[in-house]
Amino acid sequence: MKITKIALIATLAVLSIGAGVFFRLQNIVAPQPEHIKESISYDKETGNINVLVVGIDDVEGGHRSDTIGLATIDIDDKIVRFMSLPRDTRVQIPGHGWQKLNHAYAYGGTDLLRQTIINYLGLPINYHVLVNYESFPKIVDMIGGVEINVEKRLYYQDKAGKLFINIPKGLRQMNGKTALEYVRFRNDALGDIGRVQRQQQFIKAVMKKVQSPEMLPKLPDFAKEILNLVNTNMTMTQAVQLTSYLRDINTQNMAFFTLPGKAAYISNVSYWLGDLAAASTLLSGPLPGEESAAEEAATQTAAIQTVEEQNLMELVKKLNMPIAILNGDGQAGLGKTASSYFQKAGIDVAYVGNAKHYDYHYSSIQYPTKKGDEAQQNANILKEICGISNQLVQVNETIAHVTLVLGHDKDTILNRVKNITTKQ
Secondary structure (H helix, E strand, O other), X not given: OHHHHHHHHHHHHHHHHHHHHHHHHHHHHOOOHHHHHHHOOOOOXXXXXXXXXXXXXXXXXXXXXXXXXXXXXXXXXXXXXXXXXXXXXXEEEOOOEEEEOOHHHHHHHHHHHHHHHHHHHOOOOOEEEEEEOOHHHHHHHHOOOEEEEEOOOEEEEEOOOOEEEEEOOEEEEEOHHHHHHHHHOOOOOOHHHHHHHHHHHHHHHHHHHHOOOOOHHHHHHHHHHHHOOOEEOOOHHHHHHHHHHHOOOOHHHEEEEEOOEEEEEEXXXXXXXXXXXXXXXXXXXXXXXXXXXXXXXXXHHHHHHHHHHHHHHHHHHHOOXXXXXXXXXXXXOHHHHHHHHHHHOOOOEEEEEEOOOOOOOOOEEEEOHHXXXXXXXXXXXXXXXXXXXXXHEEEOOOOOOEEEEEOOXXXXXXXXXHHHHHHO
8 A cells, every 4th residue: 555655656746747847848849928038038128139140250360240230039929120230330339439330349359249239229138149150151051051042143252361252143042151152242332231131131041941841840959059059148948949939930020121321431431320210110110011111112213213314414514524533442444444434424534543442332522622612513413423422522632633432332333324324
C-alpha cells in the first residue's frame, strides 16, 4: 500500500514537472503577447520593442557602421515598422558635436551609436543586433539564399577596396556573397539613399523566404544559429520567443521606409537632414497603403516631368555665362561626357576637370561673388536645370566660373540635360 502511494506521488510529481516544462516551452515556441512582455524589455509608453540593427563594415582593420536601421515591433497588434537611417544623417554625437551618424560607431562603438540615436529620435532602444560582413553571407546561405528582382545592372569595381560587383538586371536567386554585394552597392544616381532602398528590398526578400512553408518549422532553430553569428544583447530565449511570435506575421502589417528628409551641403560636407516630425508619424501612425503610396509617387513623378518639359529649355536660355564642370564621382571620362551633353543643350562649358576627391555623394554648385550678382543668378538657374537643392549651392571665391561638381547622383542630372537636348 505504501509502495502504491509512493508510486502515485512520484507519477504526479513527474507529470506536474512535465506540465510546467510544457507550458514554459509553449510560452517560447508559441508565445502570446502577455508572455513576451513578461520576458522581453519594451517601451512601457508605446508597448513597442525597439531594436537597433547595424551592419558593420571592416575597413583596413577598422570598423564602421555601414548600415543602420531601427525596427519597432508592436507586440499587441503584431506590427513591424523598419526605418533605415542614412549613414550621412546629420546628428549630434555626444562629446563630438555635429557629425554624420555613421561616425558614432567609429568613435564609441555600439553604446555611443545607440545613445546618439536615442537622443536624435527621442525613443528608447531596448535591444541591438550587429551583423558584420563576414557573418552576413553565412546567414543568407543558412536559409538557402533569397530571390530578388534587380531593377538594373549593378556594376562597380574598387581595386583598392577589393570590391567587385557585377549583378545583372532581372530576377536573381542570390547566395550570401551576391546578396552582400547587392546591399553594399551605392554607385548610382541615388547614392546612399538608393542603397538603403535595396537593403529594404533584401529584408523583404528574407521575410518572404522565412515565411515559406518549408522554413516556418525551422525558425526557432534558425534563430538559435543566427545568435551565434551576430552581436546582440538579446538572450537565446528572447530571440526564439520573438521569432516564433512573428513568424506568421501578415505582410500587410510590415512597413519599410527611410528616415524622411533631404540632402544638404553644410561647411563643404554632404549630409542627410532628417525630418523628425515625419519620422515620428511613420513610426507610430497608421501603416501606409502600398498601392496608394505608389500611385501618389507616380503622380508626383508625372507632374515633375511635365514641369521639366515646359521649363528646362526656357531656363537654358537665361544662362548668360559659361560654366565649369568638375568630376566628383570618379567615373572615367565623366567630365567630357557631361560637357558634351551640356553643350548640346545650349550651355557653354568653359572648363572641365576633376574635383578635390571622388566621394561627393550629391552634386553641388559653386559660384564666385567677384563677378557680382550675375554669377549668383546663373548659379541659381543652373541649380534649377540640374534639380539641385538650395543647400547645395554655395560661394567659392577661389574659382573663376559658376561650377557644377558632379557627385554620385550624376545620372539623374545628366538625364535631365539629355532631356533638354531631345526637346530642341
